[in-house]
Amino acid sequence: MTDDLLSHHDVLLADLDGTLYRGPDPIPVAVEAVCDAAARGVPTVYVTNNASRSPSAVAAHLAELGFPAVVDDVRTSSQAGAAMLAEQLPAGARVLVLGTDALADEVRARGLVPVRTAEGAAAVVQGHSPDTGWRALAEAVVALGAGASWVATNVDLTLPTERGTLPGNGAMVQAVRTASGADPQVAGKPAARLLREAQGGATRPLVVGDRLDTDIEGANALGAPSLMVLTGVSGAADLLAAPPALRPTYLGAGLAALTRHPDELAPGPRAGWRLTAGPDGLRLTGDGVGSAEPALDALRTLCAAAWDHGTGPVVAGDDAAGAALRELGLGG
Structure with missing residues (x-):
């Protein structure tokens, strides 16, 4: 039996802009991930703060992009x-x-x-x-x-x-x-109402989004776990500075993270990366050897430290750490 993140949930409450598509184009892997979830019996409810379009227009747009969406799947x-x-x-x-x-x-x-x-x-x-x-x-x-x-x-x-x-x-x-x-x-995110209505009768929802101050804060208000994807508004620096109400349960580059084990996605120390605190801030060293996503594992390591001990400058202690920080937009 598959023991990945998706297998622990019975519905995905997915944001749209920055999570499933950007402008006129779907975000890479997003369509495949949502279709795979549906094939495994986990439906997606499309939850958007954008009130400018009708649910039918949103569903039609999603369907054109390849997502399995009908009007009843949309909550605005x-x-x-x-x-x-x-x-x-x-x-x-x-x-x-x-x-x-x-x-x-x-x-x-x-x-x-x-x-x-x-x-x-x-x-x-x-x-x-x-x-x-x-x-x-x-x-x-x-x-x-x-x-x-x-x-x-x-x-x-x-x-x-x-x-x-x-x-x-x-x-x-x-x-x-x-x-x-x-x-x-x-009415919308980060208030819990919209997500609660989208949840319906599901008991194990996963909120998926790209924005800390709407999607992730909304998930925490709902009391549901969340997957933060780095394909939209919020980035690595926002994550490090996030107060408790805006912190995600899991962190992924995109929706391909749904097929990873939850423990691999949760912020926390990762093999191959080391952190030390000094007068110049958090010093990252290591190379992430053996990791499928070295930069993301560096970020998961940094998030846990920053959330436990407070934020400050992040500096690289070697070339590999510098490359990871530059990939994350954290200097290096």
Whole structure:
């Protein structure tokens, strides 16, 4: 019987941008990993903070890339946000929508009335749209000033794209927060609600993501183990500095890590690497001989030390350590 990471779980709760695809292209090995998981009886639920597209559009995009995805496999922060509003408002209440028509459709599906002006709005729901401008933000501030409640689908400050990092919904949320003095309820990651809804009846979920402050923090809020992949937003330096709430259970280069034994992926000391603490910080020496991923094992070693003893400069004590640190983007 296979005893790899996948065999310990009954559902994958996978982030999209930076985890399964980057821009228009799937991340190497991601399609194969998700298809293999499905063949072994472990389904993937696709969980995204991006509220700009409908679940059907997300599923269609994933299917075009080769992922085994249908509409019921997708959970978006727009769905979670609309559900939150429906729990708090009577049917027919007016909700000011800052976001795309896809977000407005989710509000409508919950028996509420989406509007685009502040008059009579009982609540504001804010999700990412590349077309959000000053006038829409101003309407939200007016509504909040009149006593409307406020739900943000997510508060991601940045959004990874094929052109690089761009402003995310959280940047726009911050503008409304600054102008209104209010704070939103948050529907998406890192709040646990979206992931809990995605989990459904599964009892052994694994959260897979590329971002510490959404995917991994959300997994910890849910109380579920997580696999951090180094294919998106967060990198080695972010991991070393991560506070407890943002620390992953497992660390992999990508989704191929699902076929590795869990013990190989957990942060901790690794053969072939040695750490000493000195006045210039953590000094890494060794060569990772025998490791299938020497640089990643160096990072796992560094994470355990940094989390136990605090962060500081990381320096190389020999040429092999220097090469590993440069591969990780940690200097060297």
